[in-house]
Amino acid sequence: MLPQERTGPAAESLGALRAALRDTTGFSRLLTVLSEDIPLHALLDRALATLSELFASDVVALLEGGAGGAFSPVATLGLPEDLPTWTPSAGEGSHLREALRTRAPVSRVVAADDPGMDPALRELGLQVAAWLPLANGGIGDHETPAVLMLGRCRPVAYSAGDLDLATALGRQVGLALERYRVKAQLRRTEARLLEAEKLALAGRLALSIAEDASNPLAYLRSNLASLRERLPAIAAALRAAGAAGASAAGDLAELVDDSLEGTRRIGRLVDDLRKVVGPGTPGEFGPVDLRGAIAASLAELSPAGAGAPEVRQERDDPPAPPAWAPYALLRTALTELLRFLVAAGLPRTCPPSPITVRDAVIEGRPAVIVEDPALVVSPEEQRRLLDLRLPEGPALRLGLAAAQAFQLLRRHGARVSISPRGAGGWMLCLVLPVDRGAGDETV
Amino acid sequence: MPTARLRVGAGVSRLQGSSQAGRQAATSAMGPLGDEPPALVLVFTTPRHDLAALLAGVRAVTGPALLVGATTSGELALGEYLGFGAGVAVLAATAGPYRFGAASASFVRDDMDRAGQQLARTSRDRAGPSAHAALVLLADSLLGDLQELVHGTYRVTGPRVALVGGAAGDEQRFLRTLVFHGDQILEQGAVALWIASDLPLGTVTRHGFRPVGNPMLVTRAQGTTIMELGGRSAAAAYEEQLGLAPGALPPERFWDTSVLHPFGLRQADGTAVIRVARARSAEGHLTIQGCLPPPGCAVQVMTGTPDSLLAVVPEVAAEALAVRPDAALLLAFSCAARSRILGERAGEEPRRLQDAAGAVPTFGFYCCAEFARTAGVLGTHNATLTALAL
Numbered sequence: 001m002l003p004q005e006r007t008g009p010a011a012e013s014l015g016a017l018r019a020a021l022r023d024t025t026g027f028s029r030l031l032t033v034l035s036e037d038i039p040l041h042a043l044l045d046r047a048l049a050t051l052s053e054l055f056a057s058d059v060v061a062l063l064e065g066g067a068g069g070a071f072s073p074v075a076t077l078g079l080p081e082d083l084p085t086w087t088p089s090a091g092e093g094s095h096l097r098e099a100l101r102t103r104a105p106v107s108r109v110v111a112a113d114d115p116g117m118d119p120a121l122r123e124l125g126l127q128v129a130a131w132l133p134l135a136n137g138g139i140g141d142h143e144t145p146a147v148l149m150l151g152r153c154r155p156v157a158y159s160a161g162d163l164d165l166a167t168a169l170g171r172q173v174g175l176a177l178e179r180y181r182v183k184a185q186l187r188r189t190e191a192r193l194l195e196a197e198k199l200a201l202a203g204r205l206a207l208s209i210a211e212d213a214s215n216p217l218a219y220l221r222s223n224l225a226s227l228r229e230r231l232p233a234i235a236a237a238l239r240a241a242g243a244a245g246a247s248a249a250g251d252l253a254e255l256v257d258d259s260l261e262g263t264r265r266i267g268r269l270v271d272d273l274r275k276v277v278g279p280g281t282p283g284e285f286g287p288v289d290l291r292g293a294i295a296a297s298l299a300e301l302s303p304a305g306a307g308a309p310e311v312r313q314e315r316d317d318p319p320a321p322p323a324w325a326p327y328a329l330l331r332t333a334l335t336e337l338l339r340f341l342v343a344a345g346l347p348r349t350c351p352p353s354p355i356t357v358r359d360a361v362i363e364g365r366p367a368v369i370v371e372d373p374a375l376v377v378s379p380e381e382q383r384r385l386l387d388l389r390l391p392e393g394p395a396l397r398l399g400l401a402a403a404q405a406f407q408l409l410r411r412h413g414a415r416v417s418i419s420p421r422g423a424g425g426w427m428l429c430l431v432l433p434v435d436r437g438a439g440d441e442t443v
Numbered sequence: 444m445p446t447a448r449l450r451v452g453a454g455v456s457r458l459q460g461s462s463q464a465g466r467q468a469a470t471s472a473m474g475p476l477g478d479e480p481p482a483l484v485l486v487f488t489t490p491r492h493d494l495a496a497l498l499a500g501v502r503a504v505t506g507p508a509l510l511v512g513a514t515t516s517g518e519l520a521l522g523e524y525l526g527f528g529a530g531v532a533v534l535a536a537t538a539g540p541y542r543f544g545a546a547s548a549s550f551v552r553d554d555m556d557r558a559g560q561q562l563a564r565t566s567r568d569r570a571g572p573s574a575h576a577a578l579v580l581l582a583d584s585l586l587g588d589l590q591e592l593v594h595g596t597y598r599v600t601g602p603r604v605a606l607v608g609g610a611a612g613d614e615q616r617f618l619r620t621l622v623f624h625g626d627q628i629l630e631q632g633a634v635a636l637w638i639a640s641d642l643p644l645g646t647v648t649r650h651g652f653r654p655v656g657n658p659m660l661v662t663r664a665q666g667t668t669i670m671e672l673g674g675r676s677a678a679a680a681y682e683e684q685l686g687l688a689p690g691a692l693p694p695e696r697f698w699d700t701s702v703l704h705p706f707g708l709r710q711a712d713g714t715a716v717i718r719v720a721r722a723r724s725a726e727g728h729l730t731i732q733g734c735l736p737p738p739g740c741a742v743q744v745m746t747g748t749p750d751s752l753l754a755v756v757p758e759v760a761a762e763a764l765a766v767r768p769d770a771a772l773l774l775a776f777s778c779a780a781r782s783r784i785l786g787e788r789a790g791e792e793p794r795r796l797q798d799a800a801g802a803v804p805t806f807g808f809y810c811c812a813e814f815a816r817t818a819g820v821l822g823t824h825n826a827t828l829t830a831l832a833l
Contacts, residue, residue, distance in 0.1 A: 018709075022656050022741075025658070025709075025740055025741040028739040029739035030739070031739065032739030047818050050737070052819040052821075053819045053820065053821045054711060055711050055819070056710060056711035057797045057818075058602035058818065059601075059602060077820060078601055078820070079601055080599060080601030080603070080604075081560075082599075083601065124603065126602075153602045153603075153818075154818060156712065163709070180784075
């Protein structure tokens with residue numbers, strides 16, 4: 001037999017129980033949705049649809065604060081697609097701002113003469129709207145303020161119970177969003193770690209190749225040099241042997257010179273590899289005194305030849321704060337860069353202007369600035385300068401060691417920019433992280 | 444926007460020949476329009492007809508006017524109930540103060556949300572811009588969770604556009620249901636009719652069921668199937684609420700009982716949205732028609748009688764006509780489950796509806812899920828009577 005509907009005194013208790021049940025099932029429904037392993041946009045979509053249903057709301061919006069006190073929707077439900085882009089009213093006097101200031105839900109009838117009302121809500125045909133500040137004024141534990149907005153097209157006000165429950169559920173949505181963002185950050189960090197491990201493996205492989213190639217290459221260079229020394233005698237002997245020998249002798253010098261140049265270039269690559277990935281190159285991050293690193297790099301620089309520009313360290317006060325970087329990597333990058341500048345672009349203006357290198361602070365981060373007033377670098381050359389690939393055709397290009405060092409520094413959050421100087425020449429800025437978390441991977 | 448009064452005519456036919464039935468119903472429908480050509484033709488028919496011949500017969504009379512329609516589980520027109528068998532009902536309407544636009548799509552099962560968006564967008568664009576609008580949505584009832592389709596349309600329309608309509612039927616065999624657009628018969632499809640208006644349009648919905656028993660939590664569900672209620676077999680929990688022993692409702696007799704005692708999904712305002720379980724599996728899973736109570740929600744077994752279901756009919760007509768007091772048509776979408784509960788009294792529902800509407804013609808069909816969005820995004824119902832006055 002079917003149970004009969006309760007009447008009389010029992011009905012009141014039953015009503016209270018139903019309200020409690022509504023609250024409980026509201027939570028259970030939302031938590032069921034939020035526990036699904038689906039993309040963020042789908043998760044928010046379902047969460048807002050659930051809130052729409054639970055609170056009979058035609059419009060639901062999760063709003064997040066941004067720069068200058070503006071708010072923008074993170075997710076919405078019920079906004080028609082032909083509505084122009086919605087920027088919620090969040091100025092002083094707006095109901096959204098009132099909810100944030102009082103840290104309490106604000107529910108209002110959507111009246112035409114209400115100056116705090118968002119005009120877009122009237123256009124949507126809403127008759128009642130509520131703004132619910134999420135806990136701690138932000139999404140999850142995040143500092144960014146966030147508000148859940150609910151709206152009804154029917155003139156049925158939200159009850160206090162509705163607003164309390166919706167606030168609690170909105171906070172759950174905010175926490176889910178925060179968790180998702182943290183997870184996404186974790187995935188990116190893991191991907192970077194994996195990439196770093198691959199690089200380390202490639203480095204070890206490159207080092208073993210460099211070590212193995214080093215000795216045979218030395219024999220080859222030595223033998224070729226020896227051959228080159230004896231070449232005049234060999235050529236004379238060939239010419240003496242007749243016309244055919246004379247013809248062979250003519251090409252021999254060029255062939256040996258090309259081979260020697262090839263071995264020299266391979267030798268430079270091998271040296272670069274050993275510098276970057278060889279033993280004694282600490283990959284560990286730590287606080288680095290930039291001024292000291294610059295001085296050490298300058299000291300390591302080979303004496304400049306005739307006509308080479310002076311490389312000068314300039315000192316500003318106060319010095320840049322310690323950067324968070326692998327010291328050896330930074331040293332390699334600076335030394336090779338300065339070596340490149342001294343060698344590249346010769347002959348320079350006469351007398352050559354000095355190249356300056358100094359530590360500085362850019363946007364609160366420690367930086368090294370290198371300025372060369374004489375060298376002209378085209379945009380195409382700028383692009384190639386830090387390119388790890390072997391160049392095609394004539395182009396300015398740093399050595400492999402410097403380019404790889406810059407790449408690694410960038411991967412760990414440094415910013416590298418090359419730009420023309422207003423007074424001529426060009427300038428390189430290397431902006432370093434102040435700690436592990438300050439990296440800007442989008443550079 | 445045109446300001447002329449809407450003129451409508453409705454006709455029915457019980458002829459067995461499909462082409463002749465189409466012609467006969469359409470000819471009757473065209474009568475009240477006089478010399479004015481129709482701007483819209485609605486066709487609701489039993490699935491037993493040769494549908495291509497039927498539509499050709501209708502269009503031979505109505506010409507190239509915009510046509511949308513569906514197979515049904517019964518039609519209603521001018522107070523008449525056409526039960527299962529050979530009935531066809533045709534409505535012809537001038538544009539009056541409205542502009543119409545339609546769009547359709549086949550094989551939309553895989554992404555109904557996107558299909559809903561596309562249908563709403565295209566039909567709106569074809570009708571043109573307006574201050575107010577309504578969307579009449581017709582869909583294959585066997586697509587799955589039809590709320591996804593509704594949700595898709597809502598992304599485009601927002602809350603200012605009234606949504607009404609129903610899922611096509613096949614006289615409750617649940618094998619194949621079809622919708623029409625022009626002379627096209629669409630498999631696994633949906634069709635949307637956008638009605639652009641200068642004045643507000645509103646949807647009304649009522650069912651007449653009341654809750655009994657205890658609320659139960661849906662703890663496991665997938666697609667349109669509830670597997671568990673309160674952590675137990677859904678069928679066993681359902682039977683317990685009805686005071687029956689476990690297994691007392693075998694699959695072959697389940698529908699006879701479940702149609703009388705659907706689930707109610709409690710809403711914020713204390714009302715309930717109805718969900719009818721139309722089948723149970725041997726494993727104790729319950730299949731809901733067209734839409735699912737989502738996991739985590741509470742459902743309550745409801746009960747209704749012919750009298751309680753019929754009692755809401757005048758309310759629906761009165762409330763719908765209150766939105767448009769100068770209406771010339773009351774579009775109504777009832778549920779096949781209601782006609783099953785009403786049994787021999789099934790004819791009373793359309794009759795009462797017409798009585799309540801007075802001189803305003805009533806027209807619609809018996810669906811296998813009704814569309815009506817009145818608050819929030821939820822707009823899919825079972826065992827419910829919905830209406831829109833034009």
